[in-house]
Amino acid sequence: MPISELCFFFGTTGNQNIYGCSYExxxxxxxxxxxxxxxxxxxxxxxxxxxxxxARFIAENGLPVLRFDYRGEGESYGNxxxxxxxxxxxxxxxxxxELRNRLDTSExxxxxxxxxxxxxxxxxNELNVKQLILCEPIYHLEKLIKSYIRSYIIAQRDYYGNxxxxxxxxxxxxxxxxxxxxxxxxxxxxxxxxxxNFDVSAELQLxxxxxxxxxxxxxxxxxxxxxQVLRWCGGFxxxxxxxxxxxKTRFSWTTKKIWTxxxxxxxxxxxxxxxxxxx
Amino acid sequence: MSVEVxxxxxxxxNREGLPLCAIVTRPCQxxxxxxxxxxxxxxxxxxxxxxxxxxxxxxxxAEQGVTVIRFDQHGTGDxxxxxxxxxxxxxxxxxxQDGCFTDxxxxxxxxxxxxxxxxxxxxxxECGGCISALTAGAKRVGKIQGFILIAAPVLRFTDxxxxxxxxxxxxxxxxxxxxxxxxxxxxxxxxxxxxxxxxKLIFSCMLSQVLLFMKKISxxxxxxxxxxxxxxxxxxxxxxxxxxxADAKINICFLLPELDNETFxxxxxxxxxxxxxxxxxxxxxxxxxLPGTDHSIMFPDSRRLVVSSxxxxxxxx
Numbered sequence: 001m002p003i004s005e006l007c008f009f010f011g012t013t014g015n016q017n018i019y020g021c022s023y024e025x026x027x028x029x030x031x032x033x034x035x036x037x038x039x040x041x042x043x044x045x046x047x048x049x050x051x052x053x054x055a056r057f058i059a060e061n062g063l064p065v066l067r068f069d070y071r072g073e074g075e076s077y078g079n080x081x082x083x084x085x086x087x088x089x090x091x092x093x094x095x096x097x098e099l100r101n102r103l104d105t106s107e108x109x110x111x112x113x114x115x116x117x118x119x120x121x122x123x124x125n126e127l128n129v130k131q132l133i134l135c136e137p138i139y140h141l142e143k144l145i146k147s148y149i150r151s152y153i154i155a156q157r158d159y160y161g162n163x164x165x166x167x168x169x170x171x172x173x174x175x176x177x178x179x180x181x182x183x184x185x186x187x188x189x190x191x192x193x194x195x196x197n198f199d200v201s202a203e204l205q206l207x208x209x210x211x212x213x214x215x216x217x218x219x220x221x222x223x224x225x226x227x228q229v230l231r232w233c234g235g236f237x238x239x240x241x242x243x244x245x246x247x248k249t250r251f252s253w254t255t256k257k258i259w260t261x262x263x264x265x266x267x268x269x270x271x272x273x274x275x276x277x278x279x
Numbered sequence: 280m281s282v283e284v285x286x287x288x289x290x291x292x293n294r295e296g297l298p299l300c301a302i303v304t305r306p307c308q309x310x311x312x313x314x315x316x317x318x319x320x321x322x323x324x325x326x327x328x329x330x331x332x333x334x335x336x337x338x339x340x341a342e343q344g345v346t347v348i349r350f351d352q353h354g355t356g357d358x359x360x361x362x363x364x365x366x367x368x369x370x371x372x373x374x375x376q377d378g379c380f381t382d383x384x385x386x387x388x389x390x391x392x393x394x395x396x397x398x399x400x401x402x403x404x405e406c407g408g409c410i411s412a413l414t415a416g417a418k419r420v421g422k423i424q425g426f427i428l429i430a431a432p433v434l435r436f437t438d439x440x441x442x443x444x445x446x447x448x449x450x451x452x453x454x455x456x457x458x459x460x461x462x463x464x465x466x467x468x469x470x471x472x473x474x475x476x477x478x479k480l481i482f483s484c485m486l487s488q489v490l491l492f493m494k495k496i497s498x499x500x501x502x503x504x505x506x507x508x509x510x511x512x513x514x515x516x517x518x519x520x521x522x523x524x525a526d527a528k529i530n531i532c533f534l535l536p537e538l539d540n541e542t543f544x545x546x547x548x549x550x551x552x553x554x555x556x557x558x559x560x561x562x563x564x565x566x567x568x569l570p571g572t573d574h575s576i577m578f579p580d581s582r583r584l585v586v587s588s589x590x591x592x593x594x595x596x
Contacts, residue, residue: 161456184330184577
């Protein structure tokens with residue numbers, strides 16, 4: 001089905017414009033639309049083309065989609081260090097409004113990747129959104145924070161030969177009000193503290209809608225969800241309905257050894273779930 | 280004095296009629312500076328590049344009165360089309376180095392020249408974008424005032440992975456520094472004596488260091504002054520386009536990040552063998568070294584340095 005694609009800026013307040021792209025099908029099978037909530041920083045860039053093609057695929061199958069960049073990232077206005085978790089959740093809300101107004105949809109599905117999946121969960125609770133797709137959500141925020149610190153240490157070692165810097169030194173730098181560069185993005189103490197204090201369990205408990213949880217695997221399809229996934233899902237509200245779906249892909253969040261602009265299995269999985277749960 | 284900037288999203292049709300996504304960033308207020316930079320990304324991500332640094336650079340340039348156009352080539356970013364699917368990334372880089380984005384860049388140049396008729400146009404390239412800028416610019420020499428090429432790759436990715444099995448010069452230097460620091464560490468010595476060190480890395484580093492040293496010596500004592508690059512993997516598309524532009528005496532500024540394997544290759548195979556030995560012929564070329572800067576221009580100081588280098592070049596030329 002042909003689709004109509006448009007990229008534009010939409011406003012929040014003053015000059016703080018958000019960059020977004022809409023994908024509108026010629027005809028729709030439901031009065032719903034999807035907002036794709038991206039990961040943060042380097043991971044957003046890592047799955048950029050994949051998420052563009054996912055948006056196109058969903059639209060070609062009959063549902064309008066809006067993708068956007070958080071303020072401070074991508075083509076949206078502002079500097080990365082000036083925005084945090086709270087502003088990103090606000091941006092999701094702006095994107096939801098934009099989807100409703102621009103593409104004339106009443107029901108919204110949030111589809112979040114990685115950290116974007118957690119922000120999507122929070123935004124879903126605040127906006128009373130009942131359909132959620134969480135793709136490779138961050139199950140351990142502390143591990144993510146440690147990976148940011150580790151990236152900075154590795155960069156210091158590889159580029160400046162500074163192999164004596166330790167994690168405690170990084171926290172000291174952050175507490176002095178400076179930011180650290182992680183893959184080109186300025187991570188601040190405020191952002192890390194918000195991640196540390198983010199109560200995922202509380203958000204899971206609040207959500208009482210319908211959720212698809214997608215996890216990638218490379219070789220053999222797992223016989224059962226990993227224990228961390230089951231523990232996570234155990235936090236869902238008793239009225240929530242969730243499905244855990246493994247998706248095979250050669251895609252990796254950390255290295256780009258293969259050019260994979262289209263994740264066919266992911267696209268199929270998402271579209272099938274939407275058709276089964278939204279009509 | 281910096282000014283506010285305005286951004287506009289555009290679609291520019293390429294030769295196949297695909298509407299490439301582009302963003303024009305321009306100063307809000309009227310500026311006497313009628314300079315336009317067309318920014319060519321490597322193609323791996325999108326028009327903002329890794330770490331969004333080209334977006335940041337464009338914003339800073341626009342605050343100084345320069346208009347910047349950034350675009351996604353077909354199959355990348357928000358543009359339609361497809362280049363390839365599920366291929367090793369080095370083969371993707373090879374396609375870029377073989378000029379797969381030349382036509383898209385030509386379409387953007389032609390659009391820019393038509394819509395900004397009294398502007399001076401420059402091409403900015405980053406990594407693989409340097410190839411796109413050079414190959415397209417070589418076909419439009421009369422329209423381009425100058426080229427700014429950041430981290431230009433001169434050696435072509437080969438069909439096999441063997442180029443990447445060797446350690447890059449930056450990696451050798453970094454590894455050597457780390458092990459030099461470990462010389463004073465008792466723990467490191469104990470690990471070595473117990474056979475727990477990474478011997479593969481150590482020997483690889485030592486071998487690469489010896490090869491680099493021999494290469495340096497050979498460049499000094501062997502009186503070769505080739506008129507064309509002689510490395511078997513040298514990208515001849517880069518060379519032929521560069522020749523066309525150099526013959527037209529168009530200004531080119533090569534910005535070389537210090538902390539980049541590509542820089543060592545550029546210096547050894549192009550700057551020392553060709554540019555430095557034919558200075559009169561290539562008088563319109565300048566090479567600017569960016570200290571403390573990596574290939575992806577990750578760090579804030581590096582980005583500021585890139586912006587000031589670009590502004591300095593376009594003001595001089």
